[in-house]
Amino acid sequence: MNKTALKLTGLRKIYANGFEALKGIDLEVESGDFLALLGPNGAGKSTTIGIVSSLVNKSEGQVTIFGYDLDKETFNAKSSLGLVPQEFNFSQFETPWQIVINQAGYYGIPRNQAAARVEQLLKQLGLWEKRDGPSRNLSGGMKRRLMIARALVHDPKLLILDEPTAGVDIELRRSMWEFLTELNEQGTTIVLTTHYLEEAESLCRNIAIIDQGRIVENTSKKALLAKLDMETFIFDIEPYQGALPDYCGQPVRQLDEVTLEVDILRHDTLNDLFVRFKESGITVLSMRNKANRLEELFVRLVESND
Amino acid sequence: MVRENLVALQSILTKEVGRYFRIWVQTLLPPAITMSLYFVIFGNLIGSRIGEMGGVSYMAYITPGIIMMAVITNSYSNVVSSFFSAKFQRHIEELLVAPVPNIYILIGYVGGGMSRGLLTGAIVTAISLFFVDLEVHSYGVIFAVVLLTSxxxxxxxxxxAVFAKKFDDISIVPTFVLTPLTYLGGVFYTITLLPEFWQKVSLANPVLYMVNAFRYGFLGQSDIDLTTAFIIISAFIVVLFSFALYLLNTGKGLKS
Known part of the structure; x- marks a missing residue:
């Protein structure tokens, strides 16, 4: 198997109104990877995915999927790819069964061969009981799972999900995370765009950040998080009105009578801070990160690109 | 890869045929009722006072035209509404993402439209048998013309549908182009009744060639030379099919 699942070379997109959405994207996704493609709204994520999935015409550049050139070896390239788009894009009048089995047909899989796979996917994604009703009657979460079943029916080696958990409740989101993790462990390469950075941090091994039509970061999650030299912690304390200690030159800020906030550098330990708190007579009840670590980094990277 | 493409084509056809059967009250029933009314009003009530046209009863004369009218409007409206709905609901993306060559998408949708056009034509033909004893001059001409027209x-x-951006856009052509062309295409009269100038103007109407060639298949008479009719219909098909394929290949109205 080709080691590179997806390779984008010099991808550019200039829309008819002259807006340059992509300014030369170069990106490689290794086979078996779980990559998060992050970026603010309008950064070019959906345009990139649109070009890869043949829904947007590119202006320049090359897309290869598992070594197959999308323009020249279209059948093999497209057969290797499954797409779960951001918005619902299936006929609201057809049943889940019809939608998924027709999609298998579009990939050249006869109905009698596809039936078992469709049944397995609908059962796995909790849609089996709803298979014969109009898809417009499904809940939002079910519709999203239907699009996942549809994208997987031809057993693609690369799955692209454009904000798959947008508008999905927490329980369902967690179950989708488990499903995607399992899928990735079985060998499917996954590229995911999301606005939930917690999702990217929990699921993905590598992260690419796109901003203003350019890739501004493309590295492992571990390497990216190592760049984060400072974290902000919040401490819930018993009511306190005394003087506040300093910690390694960073002031301890009191947000209200029962809440403190401190910036901690990576090389500093929390043990010394707790000693300072004890000396000042502050009783800590609980503590937490102020923000998701990846979120802090993301904001910094995007702001520095402005 | 041909086998895979044929499976894809079968899936498109299954989906298309399933669509108009699912909504048969909107797709198959109305033409049956409308055309029955044509037979009752123009054929029975008014036709009995008109007498003969082209050497046959008026009812026998208009029947091929009415069948052809049903085939034309249903073939057209099936594809325009189905393809536009697929664009509007964005499920056309299911096909664009998949490795289905554009020519198979085109054949699939056109095949779906043809099947509805031909089925409706068969329904209207069956209804016509309650009103007139249909003669058949040439089955070959009948089937060839109806297939080419649909x-x-x-x-x-x-x-x-490719050019349509809103639902209004899919009713403009049927209302302001297709209906006048059909009504003025010799369904209800022979163009020999018209003054010479209007006879020549009528020759610019492609529907005239289809209706007359179809009528020839039943009655053995036509205002138009049969070979000319086949050449014109075929030429239109080649031009429109090539243009439709070009539109799909460029992603016009489908891809940004």
Whole structure:
């Protein structure tokens, strides 16, 4: 198997109104990877995915999927790819069964061969009981799972999900995370765009950040998080009105009578801070990160690109 | 890869045929009722006072035209509404993402439109048997003309859908172009009744060639030379089919 699942070379997109959405994207996704493609709204994520999935015409550049050139070896390239788009894009009048089995047909899989796979996917994604009703009657979460079943029916080696958990409740989101993790462990390469950075941090091994039509970061999650030299912690304390200690030159800020906030550098330990708190007579009840670590980094990277 | 493409084509056809059967009250029933009314009003009530036209009863004369009218409007409206709905609901993306060559998408949608056009034509033909004893001069001509005509108008419907941006856009052509062309295409009269100038103007109407060639298949008489009719219908098909394929290949109205 080709080691590179997806390779984008010099991808550019200039829309008819002259807006340059992509300014030369170069990106490689290794086979078996779980990559998060992050970026603010309008950064070019959906345009990139649109070009890869043949829904947007590119202006320049090359897309290869598992070594197959999308323009020249279209059948093999497209057969290797499954797409779960951001918005619902299936006929609201057809049943889940019809939608998924027709999609298998579009990939050249006869109905009698596809039936078992469709049944397995609908059962796995909790849609089996709803298979014969109009898809417009499904809940939002079910519709999203239907699009996942549809994208997987031809057993693609690369799955692209454009904000798959947008508008999905927490329980369902967690179950989708488990499903995607399992899928990735079985060998499917996954590229995911999301606005939930917690999702990217929990699921993905590598992260690419796109901003203003350019890739501004493309590295492992571990390497990216190592760049984060400072974290902000919040401490819930018993009511306190005394003087506040300093910690390694960073002031301890009191947000209200029962809440403190401190910036901690990576090389500093929390043990010394707790000693300072004890000396000042502050009783800590609980503590937490102020923000998701990846979120802090993301904001910094995007702001520095402005 | 041909096998895979044929499976894809079968899936498109299954989906298309399933669509109009699912909503048969909107797709198959109305033409049956409308055409029955034509037979009752124009054939029975008014036709009995008109007498003969082209050497046969007026009812026998208009029947091929009425069948053809049903084939034309249903072939066109099936593809224009189905393809535009697929664009509007964005499930056309299911096909664009998949490795289905554009020509198979085109054949699939046109095939779906043809099947509805031909089925409706068969329904109207069956209804006509309650009103008139249909003669058949040439089955070959009948089938050839009806197949070519439904191909032509199904393809035209797809082109309309590609350019349509809102639901109004898919009713403009049927209302302001297709209906006048059909009514003035010799369904209800022979163009020999018209003054010479209007006879010549009528020759610019492609529907005239289809209706007359179809009528020839039943009655053995036509205002138009049969070979000319086949050449014109075929030429229209080649031009429209090539244009529709070009539109799909460039992603016009489908891809940004």
């Amino acid at each position: 191909t032509l108008f199904s393809t035209a419907g797809l082109i309309n």
